[in-house]
Amino acid sequence: MNDMMPISDGQAGIAGLDRKIVVKDVTVRYGSKVAIDDVSLQIKDNNVTALIGPSGCGKSTFLRCINRMNDTIEGCHVTGSIQIDNQEIMASRVDPAVLRARVGMVFQDPNPFPKTVFDNVAYGPRIHGLASSKSELEEIVQHSLERAGLWEEVKDGLHKMGTALSGGQQQRLVIARAIAVNPEIILMDEPCSALDPIATAKIEELIDELRQNYCILIVTHSMSQAARISQDTAFFHMGRLVETGPTEQIFTNPREKRTHDYVTGRYG
Numbered sequence: 001m002n003d004m005m006p007i008s009d010g011q012a013g014i015a016g017l018d019r020k021i022v023v024k025d026v027t028v029r030y031g032s033k034v035a036i037d038d039v040s041l042q043i044k045d046n047n048v049t050a051l052i053g054p055s056g057c058g059k060s061t062f063l064r065c066i067n068r069m070n071d072t073i074e075g076c077h078v079t080g081s082i083q084i085d086n087q088e089i090m091a092s093r094v095d096p097a098v099l100r101a102r103v104g105m106v107f108q109d110p111n112p113f114p115k116t117v118f119d120n121v122a123y124g125p126r127i128h129g130l131a132s133s134k135s136e137l138e139e140i141v142q143h144s145l146e147r148a149g150l151w152e153e154v155k156d157g158l159h160k161m162g163t164a165l166s167g168g169q170q171q172r173l174v175i176a177r178a179i180a181v182n183p184e185i186i187l188m189d190e191p192c193s194a195l196d197p198i199a200t201a202k203i204e205e206l207i208d209e210l211r212q213n214y215c216i217l218i219v220t221h222s223m224s225q226a227a228r229i230s231q232d233t234a235f236f237h238m239g240r241l242v243e244t245g246p247t248e249q250i251f252t253n254p255r256e257k258r259t260h261d262y263v264t265g266r267y268g
C-alpha cells in the first residue's frame, strides 16, 4: 500500500481542504464474523459527524478503526484504507501510540485515572514530552481544563482525585485529558449515556464549541442528540453504511427507507 497516496475519488463531494478522514473499503472481522462490511466514508474537519444505527450495527467498531483501537482486541482484523490528512494510518510503520495522541477517544463511562485532577490532564503531555518546564505543564493543564469547560469548577481542587468528581465533571476531565496532547480528532462513544440531562447539556455545549478546532465523531443512540449537535450523520445497519449526508437531510429527507424507519423510531 502506498501510504502517502491521497484518495481522490470525490466520494461524497467533500472538498480536499475540508476532508480530514478518508475511509475506503474498510472491513472489520471478529474471527469469522464480519462486523463492518466494506465501508467507505469521508469525514470533514471542524465538524461533528454522528454515527447512528441499531444496536450491534458496528458503530463502535467503526469508531475504533480511526485510532486503531481494534488492534488491541484479540481476533479483530481490519482491512482497507484509512487516511488522515492523506496519510495512511493502517501502514505498519505508524505507531499506534502516536496516532492515539492525534486521535483522542472518550468512552461511555467516564474513566479518569485514579490520580489527581492535575495528574489526569498532565499524564499525556508528560508521556509525550510536550512541556519543557513545570510552569509550561501547568499552563497546558489549565488551558485544557478551560477548553473542556471545567477549570472554574476544579481550579481550587487540582490535587483532589479525579475519580471524586461528579459523572459529568469526570467526563469533562476525560475530554481535558484528551485535549492536553493536542489531538486533531476526537472520537466519542456515547459520551453522555451515563450522564443526567444537565451534565449531558454541558457536554453537548462543549462538543459544539470544540468543533471549531477539531474533527469530532460521535456515536449516539439519541436521535435528538444527533440532530442537536452534528452537522453530518452516517447511518449504519448490520455492518454496512446505508446512508450519509447532512444531518438535516438524513433526519428530514433520507434517501433510504431503512434510514427513514430508524430515524422515525420504527426500529432500533
Ligand SMILES: Nc1ncnc2c1ncn2[C@@H]1O[C@H](COP(=O)(O)OP(=O)(O)OP(=O)(O)O)[C@@H](O)[C@H]1O
Pocket (backbone or CB within 6 Å): 030, 035, 053, 054, 055, 056, 057, 058, 059, 060, 061, 062, 073
Ligand atoms: N470484541 C468483540 N468480539 C467479538 N465480537 C464483537 C466484539 N465487539 C463487537 N462485536 C460484534 O460486532 C458487532 C458490532 O458491534 P459494535 O459494538 O461495534 O456495534 P454498535 O453498533 O456499537 O452496538 P451498540 O450500539 O450496542 O453499542 C456486533 O455483532 C458485536 O457483537
